[in-house]
Amino acid sequence: MASGPKTPLAWAVHLSVVVFVLLWTLPTAGLLVSSFRDKDQIAVSGWWTALSSASQNLVARAPAGDGEEMVDGRFVLSGNVLDGAAGNVSAFGFSSRGPAAFEPGAVADLRGGATLTVAEDGSYTLSGPESFKDKRGQRIFYTAEVSPRFTLENYGNVLTAAGIGRSFLNSMTVAVPATVIPILIAAFAAYALAWMPFPGRSLLIAAVVGLLVVPLQMALIPLLTIYNNVGQTFGIDPKSYVGIWLVHTGFGLPLAIYLLRNYMAGLPREVMESARVDGATDFQIFTKIVLPLSFPALASFAIFQFLWTWNDLLVALVFLGPTDDKLVLTGRLVNLLGSRGGDWEILAASAFVSIAVPLLVFFAMQKYLVRGLLAGSVKGG
Template identity: 55%
Template structure:
């Protein structure tokens, strides 16, 4: 093998290794989110997702039942309880009556509790507290134990999210926001892009430069001015300043600069000869746009549709500012936050909620994937 061939082979190996590494780094968080979404809640809150297939050992504390739970047996009285849920495969490894003496006793061996009673903690979590005299305590003592917890998986997190009140309505509300907020900008941007690409009028490049400049303007800078404008219009027309119409208009305004820029570059890269031939044959600009430009621009239209759909579906800020609150206005991102509670006690359901919320965007992306790269790359080399 020649030196050039070996160098080329080494270069390909390095290039492919770097690509595989980048893809792995990119997909690792998603893999962790998926694994966490099907893990048991208790294990999810105490260990990382990378330990999902490993048996975890941890210390727990359990308060024994009160005297009212005792039963009378042949040789005295007993209080029976269970440390684990029914069907759990957990195993007790040691136990004690003090936190600093967790390994004092082994499971399945009866130990003296006090002068009148003994305590047995079985490996499967069964606790038998036996006494020769009647129990009279009003508050059960604490039992400290160590246990091995095998991996547990299930769909409980998904059931909790899907069965929560308001999730179905929030899903419909999100679609109500997303569909018009995706198609309206595309419709307006297509006309504007054709005008900037193929129609000769004064100030065309100035408008194009303005549009490119608007792409880099942070959305947060325009929230208050736009909201005040909507409030003013609402007071004049006696209509609500926060409604689906306002959030549609807001998403349309924020999405138009990028849409016009992408579509204009694509349309400008189309063969000039066929446009001029159609114009010489007597076709109007509208006929050329409808019958020629739109069919040829489907990759670019689909690319921006994916961008706009994903952005509006995952949006929280614009919906909170321009749509407001209420059962008929809460979108999925807001509903997931409400499911967490005021203190974020149920944060673990975010893992399953995230996968539920991305189901529709994934379907949209996969169905339009063949247009995605074509639409992004077209026009990037040549522009009119």
């Protein structure tokens, strides 16, 4: 049956969705573009100008006498301030107080009878009665219309930084077990709460829902204290991966149990009853019927949990510490930015290095996400 014309409300809803998608997508697109831009262009123009020429105030330094020649009794140095890059010089100067004092082709008089000329294509000529070898290189200030420049150097600097590979493995060591362990535990608990009647089941479900609102930051220090005390008693290294696995498991279980329980409660009751009539035990029903049917819900929680554990920094610093052998990828990138805080190209490239794996996980499993979240939201057992 053909649908009728859309109402104004439907158009408003669709328009709102488009606006929200753009609001979420544009910053990410800008970050991606910036991660490939030249560092000098990032400092002077926004990412939306990446495909157009930009006017930049730059400075170059003529080499101190290297390659000078004798022409008509004067020492001459020549070169190009653009250093091979495409662009046009619109003004130049020899002092920071007048960086655009001269037009291209004009002759600027320097100290000691020296002169400086910069052409529109960026080529310069520095001439003087004395050799430039015993002097500091002459600074040349210039304003240029520079063509867009893109480079992979930003990613090269991030990926070749000391310890990046080790930190990547540390993040995988944290994220994979911290995703698998709560799924295994929550699947058993969800099946029991959905299909196994026992006294106090409703109270347990209410407790699980209540634990969803407990903030991690409030319980982090008490958990660390308890874990350290237990570790001293049983001789467990307080900075081992076991501690962070337990913390991520504990805080991931309420959402996992709630999500899986709602999904499993919506499975057809007739299938369960037929299996019991055929003599199947609860464990057989769980492993052979419930788990295969619950894969969308399992995948939905796996996406959430992996994204959380992979991007985590606070819990990793508290339970693993800042040492190089245990530092996760987010901590390594923070340290890299700490020593190079003004390098925006490093920030942009680091952001995409850190989200590369979560993006792969999300796009590989996103088809199960909505199905797993919505299933069981209307009907519950």
